[in-house]
Amino acid sequence: MNARTLSDIVALELATANLPAADARPAHAGRLTQWASELPGFGVRSYASGRRIYVVQARMDARTRTVTIGDARVISRVQALDVARRVLVRAQIGENPADTLMSTRRVPRFDAFLSEFWDKVSPRWKPSTLDRNIYYRRHLERGFARRFLDKIEPADVSHWFAGLSARSGPAAANRSLQLLGEVFNKADAWGVIPANSNPCTQIRRNPTRKHECMLSDAEFSRFGSALADLRVSAPMEADAIRLIALTGCRKGEICGLDWSEVRGRRLLLHDAKTGPRTVWLGKAAAELLERMPRHANLSSVFWIADKPLTVARLDGAFRRARLAAGLAHVRMHDLRHSFASHAAAMSETLPMISKLLGHSSVKMTARYAHLSDDAAIEDNERIGRLISKLMELPGERTTRDFRRYVRE
Structure with missing residues (x-):
């Protein structure tokens, strides 16, 4: 010595x-x-x-x-x-x-391992997940590209996270941190770094503000009028948005909807966020799909200029509609919340609402797995009829005004 x-x-x-x-x-x-x-x-x-x-x-x-x-x-x-x-x-x-x-x-640099991680893991991601992670990958590369994996400490991650939060916002920083944590988890699992040495585990994410908005009856009426006007210049986008409101589906599920997934009064979604699921269609939703024109060379239900409708284009159309309706605070996902809220207002149980929306939860799945498909289609029918009527009729209306209509 x-x-x-x-x-x-x-x-x-x-x-x-x-x-x-x-x-x-x-x-x-x-x-x-x-x-x-x-x-x-x-x-x-x-x-x-x-x-x-x-x-x-x-x-x-x-x-x-x-x-x-x-x-x-x-x-x-x-x-x-x-x-x-x-x-x-x-x-x-x-x-x-x-x-x-x-x-x-034997411990590689971060950029080298990130490339290996991407090659092995990204093929299993959904296309939407891949697109999102490609965007956030650049934040990781800018922060740690030339650092060796075992030399990145929690203090380094904390400093990077604080700077990214200030530059790109708390939500982008949170998602980038999540991706960075997945990279280090794989490095741990593959034996590249010492066990339990992920530097991201000690970093607290930015708090996020819950934004959940239920459209009132009057707001649905104004929004329906705006959609009718939008349909003149953008019929595909307008019908896609209306189908989201009538079914409670996610916008990615509707943009990616294929005719092979349309089976009469139901949609068999193969690539939904939580995995394959069935969406039952009410009369209004089924009639909307029946009148949709089919493309000669595309199997997509919604398409623009010989290409499937993109989420970005749908977002743009929705923005025009909500601004025209005076609903600048409303997001497209709020149509989904409104679908669930109207279901709750009609005394539907939480398990039934979970099934209608396709939520993924072990506890909820165990509780609503026994529900029949007949009950699901009946409830979706009633909720769809209510929302369809709200969007079609002008003026200050209340849910009570439509009770008789819904029960018919």
Whole structure:
């Protein structure tokens, strides 16, 4: 054991060392090694060809061993110095520097592992998930691309997360943090980093504001009028939005709806958010689909200019409709909330509402799995008729005004 004390080793680990200016001299005859005075045993070796490599030298088993760290064109001086410090510390406690260096090199840089993670994991994602994660991946790359996985600490993640929250907003930061956590979870599962060393687990996400809005009867009436006007210039988008209101489906489920999934009075959604599910159609929803024109070369129910209707285009159309109706605060997902709220107002049970909306919950699934399809189609029929009537008739109406209509 070297006589250097533990405090000296800690000081070396924390030191910021710079190689002398001589290590940057031009190529020369033969081979020259310049040793850094700040960290004995660490140096840069220059060759006549101009090639430069970082090396570390340590005494082991009664002889001096010199190990190459890496090419100066590939690894930075700071990174090489960090590796050298760890090698020298382990050499002093009896570990072989060559073995230590191999172990150190086994941990990849973040950008390299992120690419491996993407190649292996992303093929299993839904298209919408892939599109979303591609957007958030750039935040990860900008923050950690050239860092080694095992050198990213919770403090680093916390600093990155705070900056991202300020620049891109709390929601984007939360989703980026979730993706980063998944990357480190895989690194842990694949044995790339030490077990239970995910630096994201200690980071608290930004609080999010719950935004749930139920359209009133008068608002549904105004929105229905706006949809009727929208249908003149954008019939596909208007009908897609109306179908969302009548069924409580998600916008991605409707944009991706295929004619093969339309089976009479039901939709058999193969790629819904929570997995395959059945959506029962009321009379208004079924009639809407019956009058939809079919494309000669596309199987998509909703299409624009020989291409399936995109969520982005649907969002734009919805924005025009809600602004025209004076409902600037309403999101498209609020149509789904309104569907559920009207169901609750009509005394439907929570399990039945969960089935109508296709929610995913172990507890809820256990409670509503026994419900019959006949009951589901009957309830969807009644709710769809109510919402359809609200959107068709102008004026200040109340749910009570439509009780007789719904019960017919």
